Amino acid sequence: AANKKLLILPGDGIGPEVMGEVRRIIGWFEKARGLSFDIAEDLVGGAAIDAYGTPLADKTLDLAMGADAVLLGAVGGPKWEPLPFEIRPERGLLKLRKEMQLYANLRPAIVFDELADASTLKREVVAGLDILIIRELTGDLYFGTPRGVETLPDGTRRGINTMVYTSPEVRRVTKIAFDLARKRGSKVCSVDKANVVETTEMWREEVIKLHGEGYEDIQLSHMYVDNAAMQLVRNPKQFDVIVTGNIFGDILSDEAAMLTGSLGMLPSASLGDPDETGRRRALYEPVHGSAPDIAGQGIANPLATVLSFAMMLRYSFDLDEAANQVEQSVRNVLARGLRTGDIMQPGMTRVSTQAMGEAIVEEL
Amino acid sequence: AANKKLLILPGDGIGPEVMGEVRRIIGWFEKARGLSFDIAEDLVGGAAIDAYGTPLADKTLDLAMGADAVLLGAVGGPKWEPLPFEIRPERGLLKLRKEMQLYANLRPAIVFDELADASTLKREVVAGLDILIIRELTGDLYFGTPRGVETLPDGTRRGINTMVYTSPEVRRVTKIAFDLARKRGSKVCSVDKANVVETTEMWREEVIKLHGEGYEDIQLSHMYVDNAAMQLVRNPKQFDVIVTGNIFGDILSDEAAMLTGSLGMLPSASLGDPDETGRRRALYEPVHGSAPDIAGQGIANPLATVLSFAMMLRYSFDLDEAANQVEQSVRNVLARGLRTGDIMQPGMTRVSTQAMGEAIVEEL
Numbered sequence: 074a075a076n077k078k079l080l081i082l083p084g085d086g087i088g089p090e091v092m093g094e095v096r097r098i099i100g101w102f103e104k105a106r107g108l109s110f111d112i113a114e115d116l117v118g119g120a121a122i123d124a125y126g127t128p129l130a131d132k133t134l135d136l137a138m139g140a141d142a143v144l145l146g147a148v149g150g151p152k153w154e155p156l157p158f159e160i161r162p163e164r165g166l167l168k169l170r171k172e173m174q175l176y177a178n179l180r181p182a183i184v185f186d187e188l189a190d191a192s193t194l195k196r197e198v199v200a201g202l203d204i205l206i207i208r209e210l211t212g213d214l215y216f217g218t219p220r221g222v223e224t225l226p227d228g229t230r231r232g233i234n235t236m237v238y239t240s241p242e243v244r245r246v247t248k249i250a251f252d253l254a255r256k257r258g259s260k261v262c263s264v265d266k267a268n269v270v271e272t273t274e275m276w277r278e279e280v281i282k283l284h285g286e287g288y289e290d291i292q293l294s295h296m297y298v299d300n301a302a303m304q305l306v307r308n309p310k311q312f313d314v315i316v317t318g319n320i321f322g323d324i325l326s327d328e329a330a331m332l333t334g335s336l337g338m339l340p341s342a343s344l345g346d347p348d349e350t351g352r353r354r355a356l357y358e359p360v361h362g363s364a365p366d367i368a369g370q371g372i373a374n375p376l377a378t379v380l381s382f383a384m385m386l387r388y389s390f391d392l393d394e395a396a397n398q399v400e401q402s403v404r405n406v407l408a409r410g411l412r413t414g415d416i417m418q419p420g421m422t423r424v425s426t427q428a429m430g431e432a433i434v435e436e437l
Numbered sequence: 438a439a440n441k442k443l444l445i446l447p448g449d450g451i452g453p454e455v456m457g458e459v460r461r462i463i464g465w466f467e468k469a470r471g472l473s474f475d476i477a478e479d480l481v482g483g484a485a486i487d488a489y490g491t492p493l494a495d496k497t498l499d500l501a502m503g504a505d506a507v508l509l510g511a512v513g514g515p516k517w518e519p520l521p522f523e524i525r526p527e528r529g530l531l532k533l534r535k536e537m538q539l540y541a542n543l544r545p546a547i548v549f550d551e552l553a554d555a556s557t558l559k560r561e562v563v564a565g566l567d568i569l570i571i572r573e574l575t576g577d578l579y580f581g582t583p584r585g586v587e588t589l590p591d592g593t594r595r596g597i598n599t600m601v602y603t604s605p606e607v608r609r610v611t612k613i614a615f616d617l618a619r620k621r622g623s624k625v626c627s628v629d630k631a632n633v634v635e636t637t638e639m640w641r642e643e644v645i646k647l648h649g650e651g652y653e654d655i656q657l658s659h660m661y662v663d664n665a666a667m668q669l670v671r672n673p674k675q676f677d678v679i680v681t682g683n684i685f686g687d688i689l690s691d692e693a694a695m696l697t698g699s700l701g702m703l704p705s706a707s708l709g710d711p712d713e714t715g716r717r718r719a720l721y722e723p724v725h726g727s728a729p730d731i732a733g734q735g736i737a738n739p740l741a742t743v744l745s746f747a748m749m750l751r752y753s754f755d756l757d758e759a760a761n762q763v764e765q766s767v768r769n770v771l772a773r774g775l776r777t778g779d780i781m782q783p784g785m786t787r788v789s790t791q792a793m794g795e796a797i798v799e800e801l
């Protein structure tokens with residue numbers, strides 16, 4: 074097989090540290106399995122602002138567009154917070170998503186048995202939880218125009234933003250939800266606010282239409298976003314796959330992530346459409362942030378980034394077996410009692426970022 | 438004192454049943470305390486659709502505009518779900534809010550000690566929880582224009598909705614949050630998505646400005662909505678008062694409500710500005726819905742509506758003592774072990790809607 078072109082963007086805060094452990098794992102796959110990756114590395118977010126004056130330089134975007142997959146650490150930190158809206162670290166991430174047309178954000182919320190007690194929810198409510206939230210990522214309030222704040226003659230300020238979706242945008246992300254649901258529990262819940270917001274009424278109608286076009290085997294339901302926020306707390310295990318728009322997905326996927334009690338364990342993937350050569354643009358990143366407060370101390374949890382790498386093996390390179398192997402190794406090190414500080418429990422062994430990475434390689 | 442003009446809108450489903458118990462309590466206050474209410478009653482929601490062909494008749498709106506306070510049960514049910522957007526039961530509620538300019542929706546999320554185990558969250562995370570979410574209720578995606586779905590020449594459908602806020606709208610609801618916080622823990626967290634959505638960046642700036650104009654004693658913080666959805670699960674007791682926009686508030690207040698595990702206990706108030714005579718338009722309603730599945734069986738929990746009535750005594754009529762008395766009676770009946778089906782626990786006594794109402798009157 075041809076080399077796999079990989080762009081690594083460690084980003085800010087703990088990003089570089091956790092990414093170091095992924096490189097260790099990549100090294101193992103190259104040596105022991107003969108996989109070969111063609112790796113480029115560059116800056117994004119605050120690090121790019123410092124070096125290039127912009128959170129996403131054109132040449133970095135070019136590298137991303139040319140790569141088979143992008144692996145990102147995390148962006149942001151207090152240092153860059155006073156900067157104006159348009160050049161803050163987050164803009165780099167939003168621009169990457171938009172330019173690469175990564176319209177489907179896959180956010181699994183999984184509770185590992187060993188970590189079920191870390192949740193603020195009762196064990197029986199979350200043990201065994203395994204839901205997949207698919208958030209549309211290139212539309213909605215995030216990118217809609219007109220947008221901005223104007224000052225009226227009398228001094229009043231007026232802010233507007235636009236929620237906008239087209240039917241093809243709804244269909245393509247729903248299709249991904251249906252296709253992925255087939256490999257799981259075949260249940261999809263589409264979340265909207267169809268009783269108030271017309272755009273999401275259209276969303277619901279398009280989901281129903283696509284369901285009738287060959288996806289009748291999928292058990293489809295619809296839920297208002299306020300109710301979904303409730304149901305995730307009441308009984309999260311009722312869900313299999315949830316599909317929703319960008320802003321609702323931003324909120325619900327973070328709520329769902331926190332149900333697990335261990336943010337340091339959660340990966341994500343953002344996928345686009347396959348191009349002419351069949352290659353699907355894709356970006357993988359942990360759900361957690363850049364955690365500037367613990368950066369540089371070697372104590373960050375690398376497992377969310379390691380699991381993001383596993384998602385990359387599966388979704389970008391069809392290496393299901395290798396992906397399973399990485400995921401199983403994560404389970405094994407947890408079973409051995411190894412814990413970074415964020416998931417530490419009484420009786421377990423506290424380890425550093427690096428020791429956690431080494432333990433994963435041992436298990437492989 | 439002049440008669441207190443009250444409009445009662447029982448609505449659909451269990452609305453009429455739970456409202457019956459409030460009338461019982463009103464009767465007690467009239468007889469035992471000499472309070473005198475001038476009560477009108479009318480239809481809203483599905484019941485109004487059936488009788489008047491519209492979810493909110495003009496004459497009902499007139500009654501509401503002329504009342505000192507409106508007490509509403511719940512609206513909606515499967516019977517009216519197939520109806521088109523513009524004449525569904527919810528539209529009646531939205532029109533009431535908008536016409537009465539009820540811009541501040543107060544949604545307490547309180548965990549009664551006796552019911553702490555009903556939560557899906559661990560007891561220690563929610564016991565003693567007492568937060569107040571203040572949701573802006575007359576702006577945002579709910580009412581912004583342009584809105585709607587158009588079909589483009591190529592058959593593509595395109596939906597748009599508009600998030601819009603003006604600075605005076607932000608200031609007036611924030612002022613209510615600051616004023617109410619002073620009577621509690623003096624902490625306000627304003628929730629926005631200022632890193633992505635300019636309207637909410639303006640929101641944040643206006644909140645900061647108002648804070649500097651005589652509210653420096655309030656401990657003010659700001660949080661992104663996705664993080665707020667997480668923090669409510671991680672550690673809800675970190676909050677005192679939360680203030681946010683209409684759509685974020687819709688989602689977060691329902692999430693917060695479910696943290697308590699007992700929706701049947703949660704009241705709400707929606708307030709407008711005082712008019713020339715000093716009278717503040719106001720509507721009070723339970724957080725729970727119309728529960729058509731259990732309607733007419735006499736088993737619904739009337740306590741959320743009873744507690745909404747207590748909020749009315751406090752906010753519309755300055756009858757703090759009477760309000761406290763109602764709230765204390767609710768605590769007493771819980772302490773006596775009385776429970777409707779929705780909050781039933783082993784070892785407690787299951788009672789009907791009516792028996793619960795009678796028990797409250799006994800305690801009074």
Ligand SMILES: CC(C)[C@H](C(=O)O)[C@@H](O)C(=O)O
Pocket residue numbers: 163166167323632633663
């Ligand atoms: C950093 C921010 C712009 C971003 C978003 O809102 O999409 C983040 O919250 C996320 O979910 O990836």
Ligand SMILES: CC(C)[C@H](C(=O)O)[C@@H](O)C(=O)O
Pocket residue numbers: 268269299527530531687
């Ligand atoms: C019924 C619906 C229109 C309403 C809303 O979204 O405001 C409800 O969810 C609420 O929170 O009161």
